[in-house]
Amino acid sequence: MQWPAPPWPPRSPGPSLEALYHLIREGVLPYHAGVSLRRVLIGLGLATGAGVPLGLALGYFPSLERITAPILQLVRTISPLSWMPIAVIALGIGDRAVIFLIAVASVWPILLNTASGVRHLNRNWLWLARSVGASTPHILIHIAIPAVWPQLFAGLRMALGIAWVVLVPAEMLGVSSGLGYFLLDTRDRLSYSELMAAILGIGCVGLLLDAGIRALEACWRRSGEGRA
């Protein structure tokens, strides 16, 4: 019996590029990329929804930060992938476990950047706000959030990078769509040119996402000419 000749090392990029072209034309790669993007965006949304308020609170109340710091540091150092079994047990196999992992992995830069931004707020702005009758919620909305916006943005960008990295192993958790799934699938089918195409696809979408968020940032900078 004759094993098929191993396609590695690839002798030329031709077959991979060809496969990439077909996968895009037939809509396979866009479909999986779309599913993955949706999961990443929902996960990031959850991470932002949890990370920003928590970060604001931690930055604003130093005592709260002192109490929670050891726990946060501990949880943060756990690789997000170690949550995989728990995610599957608690949420079952499927979208929800993947989204959970993405959220857990990407919440940290958002939370920590927000907290550090609030901690370094100009004290005078707080005095000013209190002197014109602002309450604590007012201060959070009108001073803290606009002031930490640049740092929050940087955190978001980091979070997006992490989310995209975590996505692929997370989608190997028995889901039947998404780029991570597709990658496994090509391997199982021994379709190495498609596998290479999938890897290329993952890289390209990641690049596009980063470019997108940078464009958003540039756009925001331009719209607020005077914002520090």
Next chain:
Amino acid sequence: MSLLSAEGLSKSYFIHGRRVPVLMRVSMEVAAGRVLAVLGPSGAGKSTLLRLLAGLEPPDEGHVKLCGEPIQAGHPALALMFQDPCLLPWLSVRENVRFGIRFMGLSGAESQRRVDEALAWVGLQEVADWYPHQLSGGMAQRVALARALARQPRVLLLDEPFSALDPLARQALGALIRRAAGEGIGVVMVTHNVEEAIQLADEVLVLTARPGRVLLHQPLRGWEAPHLSLRQALELAAAGRWVSHHAPAFR
């Protein structure tokens, strides 16, 4: 009738675990339409005194009354201008001025009117849409004054409003402050500058070096050589050779 009065204010801070008294039994008052200049060496607690007067921090002892009522932070009859202009960089000039009255519960039209009026008062309508980093130091200071005046306060607290200004800008801002007093606002103005105090103020209060006590609190009218006397008082305050709360030489 005093508009704003303080009785026996004391305040300490904990610095490196040690209690450092900053103000000791400071009493003062300011009446409607009067300008009170607060002078004292650096670190005497002048800025701290203003924060206590504005109700931003509670004193350890003593109390502050505004129109006979205990002071509260954000009281609508009081406006505070900080040592630096303290403009919010993400807001335009107009929005910064509006920030001063944002939490007063005014109608949109009324706040619009007040913002326009305050900007006109300090002569900055043309730059209403600029952002703080596009302003000169003097303009920023005037925006801060507009933000305070938009509150239509009865008492205005100013912390070294002239510190970053050139002589012309000083004169302009000084004229604005006198005009505010002319409209019946009671002004408390912290300054390092004897000249400015004498030009603008009706009364002076001199604080000693830390911990700040009242060395002297009296009207300027009728002083024979105000520059010399005030300068001597400041030297005395800095040297810490005062005897009682009031130096007899100046009574």
